[in-house]
């Protein structure tokens with residue numbers, strides 16, 4: 433491979449000049465999967481023939497001058513919790529064995545309408561519950577910077593597919609960090625939009641008040657291009673926002689002078705954080721400061737409750753959402769059962785993995801009579817306090833800068849038997865979901881050969897400022913142009 437990863441922008445230019453065809457791009461992507469997937473395991477399904485046919489159609493459109501969008505003819509991948517008509521959807525779970533979706537998610541349909549070519553589906557933690565992709569029935573995805581390590585999760589397959597140069601962009605979902613954390617671990621950009629910015633229709637629900645579809649790519653510019661294609665109101669999702677969608681690409685190429693960046697005091701304490709990660713993030717903030725941004729300390733005083741609050745809310749909602757997998761309507765039904773109750777019990781016992789079961793049990797517990805007030809009600813109250821923390825902080829700054837994760841990619845197996853340690857790795861990302869605000873992670877340095885993510889958080893509906901800052905940073909730095917050594 434070359435030292436610069438192919439971006440969506442560079443591939444679009446190559447298509448525009450006729451240097452390459454969409455069909456050739458798709459063949460390249462499929463060849464990259466064939467070369468890499470035994471080692472990386474980013475994909476759980478490929479649409480080889482479908483993608484080839486779509487690419488030929490895109491090439492025909494181009495010869496007729498009917499190019500639909502900047503994504504037309506570009507190969508992309510989607511996370512395996514986004515449904516596409518006629519395709520298997522597994523969500524990393526045994527319980528969805530054999531489930532072929534009868535419809536297409538709005539975000540996926542919008543990519544198709546823009547002419548993008550969907551080459552396949554990427555690996556993930558079961559029902560997006562996890563931070564490492566190890567909770568996938570298909571086995572873990574590996575980090576292209578070091579295959580003994582996790583790419584992060586739960587959108588680890590999407591992050592690896594982009595980082596390894598298989599596709600220039602992918603869709604993921606982020607309930608508590610599942611786009612930003614794997615983007616950080618894999619040295620790419622990942623954007624979680626404002627809650628409601630992208631329709632959740634056709635996203636398999638994990639925790640409905642937190643789930644949001646977003647994008648992964650090498651650059652903030654490419655994130656803007658992808659988000660423009662998928663954002664916008666959808667009457668089929670009652671939480672989808674009716675607000676008009678700005679042209680996110682217009683935020684690109686701007687400068688940061690005069691913009692105020694807030695550094696939350698509570699995120700820069702040394703406890704439980706790799707000091708080298710903090711140094712990388714501080715150095716990144718200095719780059720923006722030298723480019724004219726003003727930096728000031730802000731406070732998010734309820735941060736210490738964020739992980740506990742997130743896991744209470746997420747598990748409660750998950751226990752309710754996952755009640756629909758009963759062996760009757762979707763996917764896999766146990767064999768040899770004795771009556772209806774036994775069929776439910778066996779189908780669910782055999783179909784769900786240990787992390788999903790843990791969450792269903794805990795979520796049911798916190799919603800149960802007698803405990804509801806102490807846990808779930810309390811968590812909702814603290815959620816309000818966390819949201820107010822951000823409202824207060826954004827009175828004094830335009831964006832907040834933090835590490836994406838307290839450490840770089842950890843080893844596969846390191847936290848799998850210690851759920852609490854796994855949960856604590858989400859300490860910097862979960863608050864944005866609880867508050868519904870947008871966040872982006874971009875590569876900002878390397879520690880011992882592994883990428884570090886800089887997270888930028890913004891006001892609700894202000895993805896544009898995040899993209900402007902992230903794009904300005906990337907024009908001043910070259911971390912995002914490095915190619916992982918173990919990508920083939």
Ligand code: GLN
Pocket residue numbers: 560561562563585586605606607608609610611638746858
């Ligand atoms: N790691 C978090 C969890 O396990 C977040 C997952 C996600 O964003 N889907 O819940």
